Amino acid sequence: MSAPPSTPPASPDPEAPPRPARPALSPSRAADFKQCPLKYRLRAIDRIPEPPTRQAVRGTVVHAVLEDLYALPAAEREPERATALAGPAWERVVAAEPEAARLVAGEDELERFLGEVRTLVRAYYRLEDPRRFEPQSCETRLEVELADGAPLRGFVDRIDVAPTGELRVVDYKTGRVPGPNQETRALFQLKFYGLMLLRLRGVVPAQLRLVYLAGAQLLTYTPEEEELLRFERTLMALWEAVSTAADTGDFPPNPGWLCDYCAYKKLCPAFDGTPPPYPGRPADGESAAETFAESVSD
Numbered sequence: 001m002s003a004p005p006s007t008p009p010a011s012p013d014p015e016a017p018p019r020p021a022r023p024a025l026s027p028s029r030a031a032d033f034k035q036c037p038l039k040y041r042l043r044a045i046d047r048i049p050e051p052p053t054r055q056a057v058r059g060t061v062v063h064a065v066l067e068d069l070y071a072l073p074a075a076e077r078e079p080e081r082a083t084a085l086a087g088p089a090w091e092r093v094v095a096a097e098p099e100a101a102r103l104v105a106g107e108d109e110l111e112r113f114l115g116e117v118r119t120l121v122r123a124y125y126r127l128e129d130p131r132r133f134e135p136q137s138c139e140t141r142l143e144v145e146l147a148d149g150a151p152l153r154g155f156v157d158r159i160d161v162a163p164t165g166e167l168r169v170v171d172y173k174t175g176r177v178p179g180p181n182q183e184t185r186a187l188f189q190l191k192f193y194g195l196m197l198l199r200l201r202g203v204v205p206a207q208l209r210l211v212y213l214a215g216a217q218l219l220t221y222t223p224e225e226e227e228l229l230r231f232e233r234t235l236m237a238l239w240e241a242v243s244t245a246a247d248t249g250d251f252p253p254n255p256g257w258l259c260d261y262c263a264y265k266k267l268c269p270a271f272d273g274t275p276p277p278y279p280g281r282p283a284d285g286e287s288a289a290e291t292f293a294e295s296v297s298d
Helices: 027-035 037-045 054-070 079-084 086-096 098-103 107-124 180-201 225-248 257-261
Strands: 137-145 151-161 167-173 207-212 217-221
Touching: 027 037, 027 180, 027 225, 037 225, 054 079, 054 086, 054 098, 054 107, 054 137, 054 151, 054 167, 079 086, 079 107, 086 098, 086 107, 137 180, 151 180, 167 180, 180 207, 180 217, 180 225
Parallel strands: 167 207
Antiparallel strands: 137 151, 151 167, 207 217
16 A cells, blocks of 8 residues: 655644643543443543553554654565664653663563564564555544544554555554454454544545454454444443543442453452542533543553
């Protein structure tokens, strides 16, 4: 696939004050609310930080390597060049998130960690050949407002456009290939991106693809417009529920098997914990639903 020419964005006004992030649903935060409203509240409204994990940091580094790879001319995207990008990508991640360095302590551990990154990058070449096409964009921020005002936001790892105009949305995954429960969440994410592209460009993506590097597998989904329109109604209802909960402060826990993996378990009433007081309405009188800013990590 080759990318059509694009218009560069206008330069921001240096005199203009920075705009606050608009509240929005991302695939991850929407899934959080569906899974457990309290988890959503502690993440998106209280913004209680979660300790980084080695697996999450490794995923961030791999994403950085693939982004850097596609910034190179196609002829230079050789596997050896790709794996050589691991060190610089790690340094950039640590510069942005210094706490990540604590998870990889010592030169021996760092070499093991970078070895894992390189293994995942090499696995990528068994699934796609980055020398054979030019993506339209990488790490693309998307924002759209649905007809009822529900705002959606997300970051797409890659968008490809065929010479004939068909769109392909690609998202990299460094974890395991999903089982039945996780596959439902993966398809939720793909439909989310598909709907955003439909509303932004007026085109149903021809293909939505998840690239699972650890298992060297592809999960490909071909959406239909009617299905995306049904999904749109689902997201509208979800946003209404989020907004109501934000105004009332009613974010009940929803205990389940995933609780053992939740960073907020000690704050959960279902496990004899006590969450912090709900922040409620801010002093300026805006509703809580108008103030919580989406922290995008998709």
